[in-house]
Amino acid sequence: MPSKNKELITELLKSSKLSITETRVKILELFLKSNGALEHADFEKLSGKSFDRVTIYRTLQTFLDKGIVHKIPTTDTSVRYAICRSECREHEHHDHHVHFRCEECGSTQCLEETDIPVLSLPKGYDVRNVEVVVSGVCKACH
Amino acid sequence: MPSKNKELITELLKSSKLSITETRVKILELFLKSNGALEHADFEKLSGKSFDRVTIYRTLQTFLDKGIVHKIPTTDTSVRYAICRSECREHEHHDHHVHFRCEECGSTQCLEETDIPVLSLPKGYDVRNVEVVVSGVCKACH
């Protein structure tokens, strides 16, 4: 099972034209292991503090640029990242799915199966992207 | 015109059971003047740096607690606040309107007239609040 992930990760990095480094592999492993979004502090904790903070920042930025991960809006100062399953490409993030934040367990999940609804804004507004963040109680905590 | 705002602000503070102080009046004036959401740095700039950072943080937190302002989700580390026009009460923010972020001018606006659409999530998810943030080009920049 872990070796299967490693193959997948190698392929993902190659197809993004990124060199395969320990940090990148480890961070992608954490994304695949976790069932929700992660924020910067999680990587420092989960990785056993083996990586420098700066490296983690830079790796996440690289993954963002390449469309490997996307950000999820929050009302606080934290920045949450989730791995892109499908529709993101380099420098062009379109997350056509809803995000869910559980008020019980604090996890943030991508609801890939739930489409963003169609919105009609007042005239004069040119819509490029729509983000939906739902908060409440998740499946597991219910 | 400015005196009319001042009356309005005084009433607002009184009805929230808050004492009327220079900082609070000034910050509410800035909210009423601005046509979009503001973040912490804006208050330091716009107020002419007359207030201490700490005071601004505490004032915004007080306004949040009293339902005078609400937060708007972002994908970066900034926290944006907008004044509540209607439906918020103490410790209970329900922003049943859409937020718009203009990629040209950088402003964030409350679209009070645009309702949050109805969503159907997978079974087991208990929805308490839905936030919608649209990005694109605003009326003024079009």
Add this chain to the structure above:
DNA sequence: AATAAATTGCAACTGTGTTGCAAAAGTATA
């Protein structure tokens, strides 16, 4: 294996948000 290119870690720095406490301002009462 040698070279070239990219990535990482460190040091130093800037910015953001918090807490405790004394001074100042606001409110209530006489």
Add this chain to the structure above:
DNA sequence: TATACTTTTGCAACACAGTTGCAATTTATT
């Protein structure tokens, strides 16, 4: 209006988040 009481503010100090330049290390290429 003067006084006492309560709340708010500003300062100092701190903890944590994020950035930049540069040299050392790692990865890819030949």
